Amino acid sequence: MAAGRLSLSSIRALATRGAGPDGRRFWIPVFLLPFLLLYGGFTVWPLLATAYYSLFNWDGISQLSDFVGLTNYQKILGDPIFWLAFKNTLVFAVVETAIKLPLALFVAILLTRRWLLFKTFFRTVFFLPIILPVALAGLVFTYLLNPSNGAIDSFLADRGWIHTPIDLLGHGNTALIAIILVAVWQIFGQYMVYWMAALQNVPEDVYEAADIDGANELQKLIHITLPLIRPVALIITLLAIVNALHVFGVVVTLTAGGPGQASYTVSYFIYNEAFSEAPFRYGYGSAAALLFAVLAFMFVTGQAAIARGAERLRRDYSV
Amino acid sequence: MRSWNRPLGAAVLMILTAACSGGGQPSASSSAAPVTLTIQDFSVEQTDFHKQVVAEYQRVYPNVTIQWQSTAQAQYEQTLPLAFQSKQAPDLFYWQKQGSNTMNWLLSNSWISTVSPDGKVPSDWTKRWPAGSFQNGINMKDGNVYGFPWQDTHYWGPGYMYMNKGVFAQAGLDPSNPPTTWSQLADTCANIKSKTKAYCLAVPLKGTDWQRIWYAMAAGNMTDLFFDYKNGKFSLDNPAMLQTFNYLQGLYNKGYFAPGVQDKSFSRQQFAAGQAAIYMDGPWMISVWDQLGFHSDSYGVAAHPNPDGGAKGALSSLNSQNAYWVSSQTQHAAEAWKFIQWMTNPTGFFAQNFLSHQFATLAFADDKKLLTDPAWQQIFKIADKAGFRVQYPDPLLKCPALAQSKAYTDASALHPNWEHQVMVDAITSNKDLKPAAQLVVSTRQQTLEAELQKESAAGLKVSASCYEFGTNGWDYTQNFNIANYSKP
Numbered sequence: 001m002a003a004g005r006l007s008l009s010s011i012r013a014l015a016t017r018g019a020g021p022d023g024r025r026f027w028i029p030v031f032l033l034p035f036l037l038l039y040g041g042f043t044v045w046p047l048l049a050t051a052y053y054s055l056f057n058w059d060g061i062s063q064l065s066d067f068v069g070l071t072n073y074q075k076i077l078g079d080p081i082f083w084l085a086f087k088n089t090l091v092f093a094v095v096e097t098a099i100k101l102p103l104a105l106f107v108a109i110l111l112t113r114r115w116l117l118f119k120t121f122f123r124t125v126f127f128l129p130i131i132l133p134v135a136l137a138g139l140v141f142t143y144l145l146n147p148s149n150g151a152i153d154s155f156l157a158d159r160g161w162i163h164t165p166i167d168l169l170g171h172g173n174t175a176l177i178a179i180i181l182v183a184v185w186q187i188f189g190q191y192m193v194y195w196m197a198a199l200q201n202v203p204e205d206v207y208e209a210a211d212i213d214g215a216n217e218l219q220k221l222i223h224i225t226l227p228l229i230r231p232v233a234l235i236i237t238l239l240a241i242v243n244a245l246h247v248f249g250v251v252v253t254l255t256a257g258g259p260g261q262a263s264y265t266v267s268y269f270i271y272n273e274a275f276s277e278a279p280f281r282y283g284y285g286s287a288a289a290l291l292f293a294v295l296a297f298m299f300v301t302g303q304a305a306i307a308r309g310a311e312r313l314r315r316d317y318s319v
Numbered sequence: 320m321r322s323w324n325r326p327l328g329a330a331v332l333m334i335l336t337a338a339c340s341g342g343g344q345p346s347a348s349s350s351a352a353p354v355t356l357t358i359q360d361f362s363v364e365q366t367d368f369h370k371q372v373v374a375e376y377q378r379v380y381p382n383v384t385i386q387w388q389s390t391a392q393a394q395y396e397q398t399l400p401l402a403f404q405s406k407q408a409p410d411l412f413y414w415q416k417q418g419s420n421t422m423n424w425l426l427s428n429s430w431i432s433t434v435s436p437d438g439k440v441p442s443d444w445t446k447r448w449p450a451g452s453f454q455n456g457i458n459m460k461d462g463n464v465y466g467f468p469w470q471d472t473h474y475w476g477p478g479y480m481y482m483n484k485g486v487f488a489q490a491g492l493d494p495s496n497p498p499t500t501w502s503q504l505a506d507t508c509a510n511i512k513s514k515t516k517a518y519c520l521a522v523p524l525k526g527t528d529w530q531r532i533w534y535a536m537a538a539g540n541m542t543d544l545f546f547d548y549k550n551g552k553f554s555l556d557n558p559a560m561l562q563t564f565n566y567l568q569g570l571y572n573k574g575y576f577a578p579g580v581q582d583k584s585f586s587r588q589q590f591a592a593g594q595a596a597i598y599m600d601g602p603w604m605i606s607v608w609d610q611l612g613f614h615s616d617s618y619g620v621a622a623h624p625n626p627d628g629g630a631k632g633a634l635s636s637l638n639s640q641n642a643y644w645v646s647s648q649t650q651h652a653a654e655a656w657k658f659i660q661w662m663t664n665p666t667g668f669f670a671q672n673f674l675s676h677q678f679a680t681l682a683f684a685d686d687k688k689l690l691t692d693p694a695w696q697q698i699f700k701i702a703d704k705a706g707f708r709v710q711y712p713d714p715l716l717k718c719p720a721l722a723q724s725k726a727y728t729d730a731s732a733l734h735p736n737w738e739h740q741v742m743v744d745a746i747t748s749n750k751d752l753k754p755a756a757q758l759v760v761s762t763r764q765q766t767l768e769a770e771l772q773k774e775s776a777a778g779l780k781v782s783a784s785c786y787e788f789g790t791n792g793w794d795y796t797q798n799f800n801i802a803n804y805s806k807p
Contacts (some may be wrong), residue, residue: 059732078512080758123704147578147579148577148579149580149594161603167578169579170524172747172748226770238676256525257740258526258740259744259747260740260742260747261744262748265685273735276735277732277736278396279424280732
């Protein structure tokens with residue numbers, strides 16, 4: 001070694017001095033730092049700022065000086081529109097999940113059958129809607145569902161299946177259903193992929209054993225496939241519900257929360273209060289956002305508890 | 320050879336400089352330092368026109384480079400505050416969100432400075448506008464001018480009924496003899512429904528677009544605003560407003576509205592395509608129809624129909640059109656003022672070309688002379704009839720302390736567009752509007768009164784009476800005179 005130069009081992013020794021026998025304790029925070037900076041800047045800081053703004057009556061432009069304490073929260077808890085939005089969001093999350101997951105599972109099972117031809121084609125077709133921006137999907141369906149001259153009503157009327165136009169988006173009862181169906185169409189390809197990954201973890205030898213015992217497809221589905229994917233299914237289900245709680249883009253473009261407020265969701269309520277008309281109501285919108293975040297957090301912590309149970313099941317089943 | 324280069328180069332440079340200094344026109348500031356002026360607004364449809372304005376201004380003032388940036392309205396209203404917060408505000412900008420209180424709101428946020436560097440303006444500049452256009456508390460403060468009226472408020476606004484001539488002809492109707500009462504409108508719709516395949520009314524119901532028919536019809540029965548300035552109360556639950564709503568709900572239930580919850584763009588296209596006979600909106604539709612290839616020989620314009628017993632109200636004209644402001648962060652106050660003077664020349668390049676594009680009317684120009692489209696001439700005739708649009712009272716002029724009040728803003732900002740939402744909900748569900756209207760009114764009114772009391776207790780000279788003008792002798796069908804502000 002030349003005089004004045006350090007060897008690689010010396011450098012490593014200096015860098016990991018005091019970092020434990022294998023130096024990992026030093027490098028762990030170093031590699032975590034970029035993520036922590038981004039997480040802190042784009043998740044933790046906005047959350048803290050939202051909590052702070054929620055204590056003020058603030059339009060987002062003027063000085064942050066009108067401190068109102070918990071008044072915004074009191075108003076929201078007594079706001080019938082917030083609770084309408086909350087109810088709609090829950091209905092959307094539960095119904096949308098109840099439709100998209102079984103549908104996606106059914107398609108995933110079909111796509112993993114050996115006898116199915118053109119698997120790649122079908123996989124692509126079912127996955128394509130997820131590539132569309134959700135707002136664009138809403139816009140497209142605005143035109144398709146238009147009762148004046150939309151393609152769907154025109155198709156049904158031409159065949160004599162309907163005699164008066166169906167205005168799905170024009171009635172409070174059906175507007176939310178329309179949003180659910182469009183959202184299912186747009187997103188179910190993603191869950192189809194999740195189910196396919198889950199199905200691939202089921203060992204083939206279990207199916208072979210079932211074949212030897214003379215089980216048919218339905219029996220294999222009920223007694224082998226569904227029980228073995230149950231641990232992963234719990235996680236997929238909870239992910240689906242949490243994602244559905246944040247519905248926004250399709251509401252904005254398809255119904256704008258209407259007719260009236262019939263299809264308001266919590267995200268749209270927050271957007272409308274905080275951003276839709278100047279002067280904005282950042283304080284009020286922040287309080288609504290924080291309340292909603294608490295609710296979503298409760299779901300996530302519930303998911304963590306169930307996921308831990310699911311993880312135990314997964315290890316027990318070795319899938 | 321080298322000894323020739325320097326004088327030759329200097330000569331070439333001089334020739335080039337002379338050639339580039341302007342095509343023979345006197346350049347007012349060719350020797351002035353170069354300046355870049357930024358202007359921001361949300362008039363995206365005027366982008367090509369802005370380029371012409373920039374080219375012309377830079378031809379006359381070559382040392383000035385103008386960057387005129389227009390973005391979509393929603394995005395503009397969110398990004399402009401950020402620009403001010405980050406000290407990157409434009410030199411001139413468009414803002415009128417707070418109506419007649421816009422100047423005070425902008426001053427409280429330190430966004431604006433006076434239009435001229437010293438705040439004083441020559442009288443020949445203010446004479447470009449009608450008398451009374453510059454008022455303390457509206458666009459002046461302590462004798463200094465901060466703003467100027469942009470669009471006129473007499474012709475410009477909702478309340479016009481457009482009729483598709485083709486559909487009317489199919490129904491055997493004459494658009495030059497339009498329905499003038501609610502009954503006649505209902506009869507016209509019955510005719511159109513029975514004799515044509517078109518719908519009678521193209522009415523957008525998405526978001527706030529319902530306002531296009533609402534403002535027109537409600538004005539004839541009381542007011543087009545959601546606040547009753549006669550009695551100082553929010554007004555959606557007023558019997559006259561409910562009566563107007565019930566009439567429109569009746570038309571909807573009879574199938575006279577084109578079906579679907581459409582946005583305004585769709586409804587306008589339906590009308591232009593002959594799928595609907597009538598569309599109600601403002602005079603901006605003339606340029607919109609032109610862009611759709613639907614010109615004034617294909618449609619007629621008339622005033623909105625009134626209740627059968629005659630008009631009991633009128634459309635409102637407010638002090639709300641002070642729109643372009645000089646930013647407090649500008650480094651070029653003198654140049655900004657020069658641009659404003661050039662822009663507001665009643666017979667100058669800007670006014671002539673702005674009006675030839677039919678974007679809007681201008682408060683400082685001779686609109687009747689420069690807007691020559693037959694549809695515009697019809698608009699002028701309609702609006703000039705007494706009682707179509709009246710000057711409304713302004714609480715700010717009755718109680719100047721309202722410039723510091725947030726009570727009305729807070730009351731109105733609760734659930735933006737709530738009135739439109741409950742009306743669309745009621746009309747599409749065939750529900751009684753009254754319960755929802757009462758909830759809206761009581762919530763807003765309680766907020767207004769509670770905050771006024773709080774502000775009054777803190778020493779601000781404001782009260783609920785600042786918003787009542789019935790005691791000043793005013794009614795919905797009358798112009799409110801400035802002299803009436805001094806009456807108790």
